[in-house]
Amino acid sequence: MSGPSPVPVPVGQPVVPPALLRHPRSALTWVTTVVLGLGALVIAGVFVAFGGLGPVALVTFLAALAFPVILLVIFWLDRYEPEPARYRLAALGWGGVVAVILSFVVESAASFVTGQESFVSFAVVAPVVEETGKGLFLVAVVLLRRQQIHGLLDGVVYGALVGVGFAFVEDILYYLSALQQEGPAGLTATVVLRGVMSPFAHPLFTSATGLGFGIGLTSRSRAKQVVAPVLGFLTAVALHGIWNGSAGFGTRNFLIAYGVVMLPLLLVVVGVAIWARSREGRMLVAALQQTVQMGWTRPEEVRWVARLSDRVSARHYAGARGGKPGARAMRAFQQTMIEIAFLHNRFVNGTAPRDVNQRMLGLLDRAAALRPYVILPPEVPRPGYGGGPQPPATVPAWVPPGLPEWYGPGAGTRPSGAGWS
Template sequence: MSGRSPVPVTGGGAVVPPALLHHPRSALTWVTTAVLGVGALVIAGLFVAFGGLGPVALVTFLAALAFPVILLVIFWLDRYEPEPARYRLAAIGWGGVVAVILSFVVESAAALVTGNESFASFAIVAPVVEETGKGLFLVAVVLLRRSQVHGLLDGVVYGALVGVGFAFVEDILYYLSALNEGGAAGLTTTVVLRGVMSPFAHPLFTAATGLGFGIGATSTSRAKQVVAPLLGYLTGIVLHGIWNGSTVYGGRGFLTAYGLIMLPLLIVIISIAIWARSREGRMLLTALQQTVQMGWTRPEEVRWVARISDRVSARRYARMRAGKPAAQALRAFQQTMIEIAFLHNRFVNGTAPRDVNQRMLGLLDRAAALRPFVVLPPELPQPTLPGGPPGAATAPGWIPPGLPEWYGPGAGTRPTRAGWS
């Protein structure tokens, strides 16, 4: 229990237990928050010591202006199966704290050998070190929170968020240096080059790494699980190296790399992400229809979970009919149903964790506990998939080795526990 007081849903006195509205925070979450918080304070203190409070406040504001649009695009891509806010913040924090500190330490040590202004330092050392520091977040997610990676889009989202955090802090440093060395003119030039023309650079590099991790994490092929992340990581390094190396050749080299490589690849990555987003929407609807067939989901619930616009409309209706707590309960219920659908899809694709039944039981129990507090709009015709009416999808007809019998044929329409419908 979180310690919050129960929240009434209706005037009749029904309440939503706080534990149903708020996921408990693990020890890892608290440790991560503390480490990132302390690291951020250290970096901020160093910036103030280097440039003074006023200049730091100015360049921090200018650096922040570059990223709202990028974040909106990332969050839009992530709307079908939104990542928990704490993981989004952890990704940004990792890029802005851990990756920055690792890069500073390692690059400073390498500069003793290559020199600060050498081509090797710009085009080889910096890309390898920085993409490694950022990519370690994806390694940590796959190793410690594998259940959070449901597809290649999750990898792109996490990678891009890490890149945003790194670019934000790096921009502050570059802006401070430009202000100290070139005054207002130097700062303006740097802001245009980094904050206007290329704020997407670091998010793009690490999104390429994330794409590889997303593909590998959702593949049944052992070779692909290793090769895809490695190729994504190497792609990020190569892109970063080309970007940094182009600056050595002056404005013409920079503009050539910008127009012929960076912008086209940005379009490619965004196109892949939009395609993956569309596929997630279709998958979510299919999986929810399959859970209806298995008796875990009510048919009238599918519409208000599968479609983003209908999710919002349903929460608005719940708020109008029963107040803010009802909208909160519905939001929690929708998120739980989304998790059920994505876990079920992983089972169908053969990529489910071996404790899939335990996880599914927990999600079904949570959905069942929330269902009495759910207020839905009046029933409307259900959305259909091309080629068939609602309910045309069927449950999978096979069981991966080592999984208990209930998640598959021969076990009836649901697990042996009752109460999900």
Template sequence: MSGRVPVPAGRQPGGGMVVPPALLHHRRSALTWVTVVVLGLGALVIAGIFVAVAGPGPFALVTFLAALAFPLILLVIFWLDRYEPEPTRYRLAALGWGGVVAVILSFVVESAAALVTGNESFASFAIVAPVVEETGKGLFLVAVVLLRRQQIHGLLDGVVYGALVGVGFAFVEDILYYLSALREGGAAGLTATVVLRGVMSPFAHPLFTSATGLGFGIGLTSRSPAKRVAAPVLGFLTAVVLHGIWNGSAVYGTRNFLLAYAVVMLPLLIVIISITIWARSREGRMLVAALQQTVQMGWTRPEEVRWVARLSDRVSARRYAGLHGGPHATRAMRAFQQTMIEIAFLHNRFVDGTAPRDVNARMLALLDRAAALRPYVILPPELARPTLGGPTPPAPPGWVPPGLPEWYGPGAGTRPSGAGWS
């Protein structure tokens, strides 16, 4: 297929392509629609309360100021997530959970706790608020594990989801703080709060919850039963402690706050970023290795690996497909690349011993989807094709990587009739 522009399936006289819609769209589950409705209504309720209390003008102003703090953080999160990007609906769900569910839970529980501890007490700021808020945010990861376990393939996925939840929470909390500062201190009070929260520390909540996400990511990719339990718990406790140090330092004045900022927050931010960059690089190497193994197993064609494994080549392949097949060809290429990525990550999870019990069924479904998309995929020519991690050695038909059971995958006789993925 590579190097040949014409693709019989779906070609139109004008050079465009028509791809069956079912191949380009994942069916939305009932859970997805319930999530959209619940989060949407919750967002409307929160916005309505803010408008009723402060008025539309101040609300619009502070919402704009709050939004300015997060584009850079979101770009960093999405950059980390490029090798195996999470579906857009799950990204939005994470943001929505942080900005709606976690905010509402925190407000209700903290308001009830304030009847005992008092609104301005140290216990309220440094103990109750961190525990309650990190619990509310961390419940999203629990929900993902219970309902969509397959969405977390490694520690980087946990960090990404945790950070997105933190961004959603921080955005709504910033609106609340900015409105309060504007009402109590006017323009000067608002400016000081924006500098403190929007300039100096917009990463605080994403950082706290990313610690929880890191724990979940480590636990879910471990073969040790003890580590599967201990890692998420330790991640959550780390988030609570960091949040408590952050809030507690603010209670004791500017000097202590700046000390905690310099000694704890910034170094930890560097550590988390370093870990995620290492994990991102590791994902890239794993993707290449897993795809090359699927080539040897007969699941993937050698010329397809480059256009899935290399980030820059993914973009080039989609651009080339669009030039020679139109918008539908671009979407087909994107869907094919995502399917091949999922095949590689699922295969790697099996090799690591952390795959779900229905790994065969999942793999067969992915391979069937790739086979259905393949006739509509237009690959660029293989000119000056670079090697990815060295040449792929030849393998006998039906080869299975050492250590894998013979029943794993279609090469061992579990292939449905007419699948045609080779």
């Protein structure tokens, strides 16, 4: 018995070393995976004990139907600088495990004071507690992996993914309760209300928090760095409170809030995300062109990284001529170039980390190591994507006007208090 034959590599085409394609997992990644996995098992066990294996399987399937489209939209928005899969999964897991457990514990304790079914409980306590639990993921990212949030769109993406994870688990609970208490009719009504009409609710709420973090982390203003995340969180709580509160005043008021507040705000958030996505595309081109001027990257590489359609075409071309190793090398090279562009853009905006030079040197070294294995499509002149003579192989000792001379790989850490105009 034999397995599938490996994809042949053309004669003369060097095979990229596996170490260059491997993404090392930190201890934090492994701890997060274990904790979220154990938490998911605990929640699943509670659900099965509460409702039985068959009903839980049914409502889990129904809950899952609501989110593929939302996830596709989120991933489409995130295409210029896609977040690593492990961070996407961590966001989903945080929403579905950590935020759910925190919310259940705190809301259960608060119910002894406010009452289980009181208006204050579901219109005030629940929004504050749940948005805090979900928003803590963004706090954790800022504290532990600050470099993962490069702009407004990253904040929205992470916030929305946390909201999807939370909504998925919460829907299972609501569907299971409706099935047990009201039978198939109650389950159908709940699926229509939560899975058809409002699957975007929790992603919308927490994306407001993420937008605030994205604004704050890309600003040079100390005040804005603090105020923007707080305002984003308060907006999420207010939206959640309006949503929950309207449900307590009858179907008519709920539908008014749905049509007058929620749907318009959903369109606003999506519109802001699309604008931010377009801005990321323009920034990517500008940043890569400037790194070409500095001799860090090559002009013929810009096109195959900056444009999404050309990025895909380059992967197909590399795969057709270098097999699976060629496509993987191209993907890794493109991702490295994207990280170079975003780090450079953070420097230009004055929000780069103190060790920006060391980080940039590491990325440029990785790009240089991958470059011999990258198969670029034949270059066709195209305005706006660089061109001209081949840049020098070594990093020049100059930078474009407007940037300080101390910026560049090998120049050391950023001087304390250094700035530029």
